[in-house]
Each structure stands twice: as C-alpha cells, then as structure tokens.
Amino acid sequence: MKYCYLLAFLAFTNIAVSQSYEHIKRDSQTYLWGEGSGSTINRADTEALSQLISQISVFVETRSDLDTDQDDVFGFSQSFRESVSTFSNATLRNTERIVLSDEPNARVFRYVKRSEVDKIFRERKNKIMEFARYGQQACNEAKVADALRYYYWALTLLRSHPEGSSMVFTGSEGNESLMATWLHRQINHVFADIHIQVSDTRPMEGFTMYLLQIAYKGKPAVNFDYSYWTGRNYSSIMSSRNGFGTVEIMGNEPIQELRIRAEYIFEGEAAIDQELRDVMQRIDVIPFRNNHFSIPLVAQEAGKATVDFPKAEIVNYRAVSEVQDKRKYEAVMNQLIAAVQKKEYESVRRLFTNDGFEIYRSILGYGRAVVIHKPNLRYLQYGSDVIVRSIPMRFSFPHNNRDFVEDVVVHFNSKGLIHNVTFGLDQIALNDILREELPWSSEVRWVLINFMENYKTAFALKRLDYIESIFDDEALIIVGRIVQPSPYQENRYTNNPIVKHTRYSKQQYIRNLRHAFNSNEFINIRFQDNIISKAGRGGEVYGIQIKQDYFSSNYGDTGYLFLMVDVNEPDTPVIHVRTWQPEKNPDGSIYGLADF
Numbered sequence: 001m002k003y004c005y006l007l008a009f010l011a012f013t014n015i016a017v018s019q020s021y022e023h024i025k026r027d028s029q030t031y032l033w034g035e036g037s038g039s040t041i042n043r044a045d046t047e048a049l050s051q052l053i054s055q056i057s058v059f060v061e062t063r064s065d066l067d068t069d070q071d072d073v074f075g076f077s078q079s080f081r082e083s084v085s086t087f088s089n090a091t092l093r094n095t096e097r098i099v100l101s102d103e104p105n106a107r108v109f110r111y112v113k114r115s116e117v118d119k120i121f122r123e124r125k126n127k128i129m130e131f132a133r134y135g136q137q138a139c140n141e142a143k144v145a146d147a148l149r150y151y152y153w154a155l156t157l158l159r160s161h162p163e164g165s166s167m168v169f170t171g172s173e174g175n176e177s178l179m180a181t182w183l184h185r186q187i188n189h190v191f192a193d194i195h196i197q198v199s200d201t202r203p204m205e206g207f208t209m210y211l212l213q214i215a216y217k218g219k220p221a222v223n224f225d226y227s228y229w230t231g232r233n234y235s236s237i238m239s240s241r242n243g244f245g246t247v248e249i250m251g252n253e254p255i256q257e258l259r260i261r262a263e264y265i266f267e268g269e270a271a272i273d274q275e276l277r278d279v280m281q282r283i284d285v286i287p288f289r290n291n292h293f294s295i296p297l298v299a300q301e302a303g304k305a306t307v308d309f310p311k312a313e314i315v316n317y318r319a320v321s322e323v324q325d326k327r328k329y330e331a332v333m334n335q336l337i338a339a340v341q342k343k344e345y346e347s348v349r350r351l352f353t354n355d356g357f358e359i360y361r362s363i364l365g366y367g368r369a370v371v372i373h374k375p376n377l378r379y380l381q382y383g384s385d386v387i388v389r390s391i392p393m394r395f396s397f398p399h400n401n402r403d404f405v406e407d408v409v410v411h412f413n414s415k416g417l418i419h420n421v422t423f424g425l426d427q428i429a430l431n432d433i434l435r436e437e438l439p440w441s442s443e444v445r446w447v448l449i450n451f452m453e454n455y456k457t458a459f460a461l462k463r464l465d466y467i468e469s470i471f472d473d474e475a476l477i478i479v480g481r482i483v484q485p486s487p488y489q490e491n492r493y494t495n496n497p498i499v500k501h502t503r504y505s506k507q508q509y510i511r512n513l514r515h516a517f518n519s520n521e522f523i524n525i526r527f528q529d530n531i532i533s534k535a536g537r538g539g540e541v542y543g544i545q546i547k548q549d550y551f552s553s554n555y556g557d558t559g560y561l562f563l564m565v566d567v568n569e570p571d572t573p574v575i576h577v578r579t580w581q582p583e584k585n586p587d588g589s590i591y592g593l594a595d596f
Contacts, residue, residue, distance in 0.1 A: 024111050032056055033111035041099060044108040050108045052095065056117055062163045062400060080142040121161055124275070128157045132169055135186065141428055142216045145223040145239070147260045148264040149188050153276055155183040155286060160279045187264065191290035193217045196260055198295060200373070203252050210258060211373050212245040222426060229259035236396070237263050241405035242427065244392055255297060262291040270551060272558040323379035323386055333388060336410070340364070340371050362461045363408065363421050365524065370394045372405065382446050385413040390424045397522050404524050410451060414487035420561055422453040423460060429530050444540060447570045448532060452489060452544070460523050468510050471575050477504040478579045520552040535593050540567045543593035557582070560590040
C-alpha cells in the first residue's frame with residue numbers, strides 16, 4: 001500500500017512540475033525563461049542559463065536608455081551588451097530552476113520574473129554607489145590607491161548597468177552630477193594631485209635603487225600603487241606607504257628619467273568581488289593617460305625635495321609616554337636595520353629572545369624584505385616594554401606580480417631584548433584608537449593596538465599557534481556566506497539567495513585556516529573603517545568592527561569582521577566571538593556587541 005502511495009505522490013509531483021513549467025512558458029508577460037539539455041544537470045543548466053541571459057539582455061535593452069548620445073562618448077551600449085553575459089549563478093541569485101529530467105538525458109528549465117530583473121540591477125547600482133562613496137572617503141584620507149581602485153571599479157560596473165548613461169551621483173553637499181562624467185573627473189583629479197619626486201639614490205650590487213616621495217595634495221600619500229619602466233618592460237605592481245616608495249633599475253649607469261605608471265585598474269584585487277571580476281574580464285579596460293608620470297633625474301637633484309615629508313608616522317601619541325633616554329634602543333635599531341639592508345640576518349641573533357628571533361625570521365621570510373628609507377623612529381614606553389615604531393619595509397614574492405609595503409614595529413622587553421615584531425596598523429586606524437575624547441585608559445588603547453597588529457601579522461606569517469592561543473576554546477565563530485540550495489530540491493525557494501550562517505568550532509576554524517595557509521604563497525589583510533566600542537559588562541571587553549580586505553596568492557574577498565575581545569588580562573587577550581559577513585545588513589549595520 002505504501003508503495004502505491006509513493007507512486008501516486010511521484011506522479012502527482014511530476015504533473016505539478018509539468019503544469020508549472022508549461023504555465024511559465026505561456027506567461028511571457030510575467031516570466032523570462034531558458035531551457036537546456038545535456039548529459040549532466042550542470043551542462044543542461046549552463047545551456048538554460050545562457051538562453052535566459054539572452055532574454056534578459058534583450059528585455060533590459062528594450063527598456064533602457066542605452067541609445068542616448070552619452071553612449072557614444074563612454075561606450076555604455078557596447079559595454080552593457082558585453083557584460084550582461086557575465087551573469088551566472090553568483091549574480092543571478094533570484095532565478096529559479098526546474099529539473100525536468102535527470103541524467104544522463106538531463107533537461108533543466110531556468111526562469112525569472114520580469115519584475116525581478118530590476119532587482120538584479122538595483123543591487124548592482126547600490127554597489128556602484130558604495131564604491132563611489134568609498135572612493136570619496138579614501139580621497140579625503142589621502143589613500144590614493146584605494147581612491148583610484150574604488151572609483152575605477154564603480155566606473156566599470158557603471159558600464160555594465162542599463163542606466164549607466166543616466167545614473168546620477170549625489171555628493172555630500174547635496175549637489176548632483178552625472179555619475180559617468182563625475183567618476184571620470186574624480187579619477188583624473190586624483191592623478192592631477194599626485195606629485196612624485198626622487199629623494200635619494202642608492203647604488204646597490206648590480207642595480208640602483210631610487211627612493212621616491214609620493215605626495216597627494218601636498219601631503220604624503222597614505223598608499224599608492226604603481227609600476228615603473230625597467231628599460232625593457234614595466235615592473236610588477238609596487239605599493240608605497242605613507243609617501244615612500246622605491247624603484248630598482250638594473251645597472252649603475254646614470255639615467256635621464258624614471259617612468260612611473262599609477263595603478264588604477266586593480267584587476268588582481270577584483271577577485272574579492274565575483275560580480276566585479278566577471279564584468280572586468282568581459283569588457284575593455286578604460287584608458288586613463290594621465291596615470292603616467294615622468295620624473296627627470298638631471299634637472300632635479302636627488303635629495304632636493306619640494307614637498308616636506310615627515311620621516312615617521314603622523315600619529316598623536318600623547319596617550320602614551322615617549323622614552324626619554326633612547327640611546328640604547330637606537331644602537332640596537334641601527335644594527336637591526338643595517339643587518340636587513342646587508343641581508344646579514346643571523347648577525348643580530350643576540351639582540352632577540354628566542355621567540356622574537358623566530359618571528360623576525362618569519363617576517364623576513366614573508367617576502368624579499370627591503371628597507372625603503374631610513375626612518376625617524378618613535379620610541380614609546382608601554383609598561384615595562386618599549387615599542388619602536390616603525391621601519392618601512394617592502395616585501396616581494398617570486399611567483400606573484402605583487403609587492404607590499406608594511407610598517408614594521410619592534411617590541412623590546414624589560415631586559416632590552418626584542419621579543420616581538422609586527423606589521424603596524426595604518427596611521428588612520430592608530431589615530432582612531434588614540435583619539436583624546438575616548439574614555440579609555442592609555443593602557444587599554446595600546447592593548448587594543450597591539451592585539452590588532454598581532455592579529456594582522458599572524459595571518460601574514462601564517463602563525464596558527466598564535467591564532468589558536470587567542471581564541472577561547474568555546475568561542476562563537478560564525479561565517480556568513482551567500483549560497484544556493486541543492487539543485488535537486490523542487491520548491492519555489494530553490495534558487496533564492498540564502499545567507500547561510502555557518503558556525504565553526506575552534507578546531508574546525510583552525511583546520512580551515514591551516515588549509516588556507518598551506519595553499520597560499522602569501523596572505524595580506526587590510527583593515528578599514530575600524531570601530532571600537534566597550535561592552536557594558538564583563539570589565540575590559542571590547543567589540544571591534546572592521547571592514548577587511550583579504551588578499552592571497554590564489555584568493556581574495558572583502559567583508560565585515562566583528563571581534564569580541566576580552567582584555568582583562570592585557571598580556572593574554574581572548575576572542576570570545578568572531579563573525580564575518582560578505583555584506584552589511586539591510587539596515588546598513590554589521591554584527592556588533594548588541595547582537596551578543
């Protein structure tokens with residue numbers, strides 16, 4: 001009897017699916033659809049999706065403003081036609097699917113309501129606006145690389161939007177501008193406000209190193225990415241930090257000029273956003289000729305700077321005292337910097353504790369380390385420790401077309417030995433934590449700074465031992481990601497987007513990190529928009545909300561990180577909660593203390 005009921009149920013289900021399928025095909029006023037067949041469900045689905053995308057393209061073009069005169073200037077019509085085919089399961093999240101027949105003669109039916117197509121492009125428009133706002137914020141903070149990256153990414157997605165030629169951007173003062181012309185103008189303004197000069201020339205073994213000073217609107221550029229002409233080709237992408245960069249030219253013969261090309265496309269970093277990456281791979285690059293700079297070396301003597309560059313972090317350190325007698329530490333730092341420059345790393349072992357020397361070797365092993373200029377170091381007293389900030393160092397990787405610049409921070413213990421070395425936070429993050437109006441003690445401020453710098457460094461150096469030590473054994477670890485349900489589920493929610501919150505145990509999280517660390521040549525994380533607040537109970541418990549960009553040799557993403565950190569024991573901070581989400585919540589918030 002049960003067998004008969006099962007047969008009847010399956011027959012009823014097949015009839016219902018068939019009726020739904022036929023109804024959708026007939027109702028062309030409501031639905032767009034595509035149908036595919038193949039030896040596997042995936043192949044059939046690909047063909048169905050391709051047909052559906054073609055219909056979406058025709059549908060959108062007939063309803064858009066793609067044939068205005070503006071298209072002839074910026075090429076929106078052609079760009080849109082090329083980019084619309086990049087839609088996939090990742091971006092067409094609100095399409096639905098019916099599997100009409102199983103393998104090996106699979107048939108798949110894909111469909112979407114016409115009303116839902118507007119939602120697809122509404123989400124893309126929101127991303128364009130968000131990138132534009134990030135670009136504005138980066139300009140205000142002299143983060144040149146970030147400004148160019150976000151402006152160009154906004155312009156790229158704009159060219160893939162059916163309203164691209166008419167979209168309007170509203171500035172902070174309420175003034176409206178056509179988005180296309182505004183973004184072009186902003187990018188060119190950034191190039192116009194960049195000033196590059198040579199501050200020093202160093203003959204090295206087999207090559208000459210030119211030290212650059214890079215200013216934006218008369219102040220040191222917080223970051224700036226560039227490549228330079230080597231005489232045969234352009235170099236890998238270099239990153240400058242706090243206004244300092246380097247160029248290395250083979251040979252020691254004098255040259256007439258340096259040719260610098262500012263990076264603005266950031267195609268490699270676009271991997272942090274799959275939608276953006278797909279569009280960038282499809283449409284042509286937008287050329288900006290103003291990104292080329294020629295720096296004469298004859299008319300301008302090296303060292304004759306026209307912009308006043310401070311040789312240290314521009315940070316308000318009044319929350320902590322500076323070391324009065326720093327001669328002993330200066331002597332050690334001079335030896336350390338000389339050892340790095342001469343690549344005589346082992347010669348300074350006596351300056352470290354055993355653990356400190358292992359971290360130092362790991363820092364040098366992160367990439368071919370070069371001190372890019374002699375810093376004016378700051379010596380800060382922190383309890384019985386002395387913190388020396390900071391040595392600007394460049395790191396390069398043999399199998400990747402990418403260099404990073406980090407400010408290296410050195411920690412001395414009470415015996416005058418180096419017991420820790422970290423990558424420093426940027427100046428803006430430091431000033432956020434050290435703001436005078438915050439009610440926290442100077443001790444807590446430096447506990448949080450040290451914690452965040454150790455956290456960032458542990459990922460770069462793949463220090464699983466440290467990461468494991470700072471997580472509570474019962475820590476709540478949640479990762480939010482957008483997923484698609486199983487293709488074999490036959491219900492009306494089958495292909496709707498679901499933000500899946502996956503909870504990991506500490507052991508599972510560490511295991512996943514070990515796999516990521518083993519499969520990447522390098523990992524680099526960047527923090528933006530860090531917001532720190534104190535919990536109402538539990539003593540010294542703080543919530544840290546961060547926008548985080550994560551880059552590695554084969555993967556990248558961007559998202560929002562929240563850490564609940566207990567610093568009641570300053571030497572052993574503990575993470576009780578860690579959440580990561582790919583996007584902000586619908587109300588613009590991210591997870592924080594109030595959620596836990």
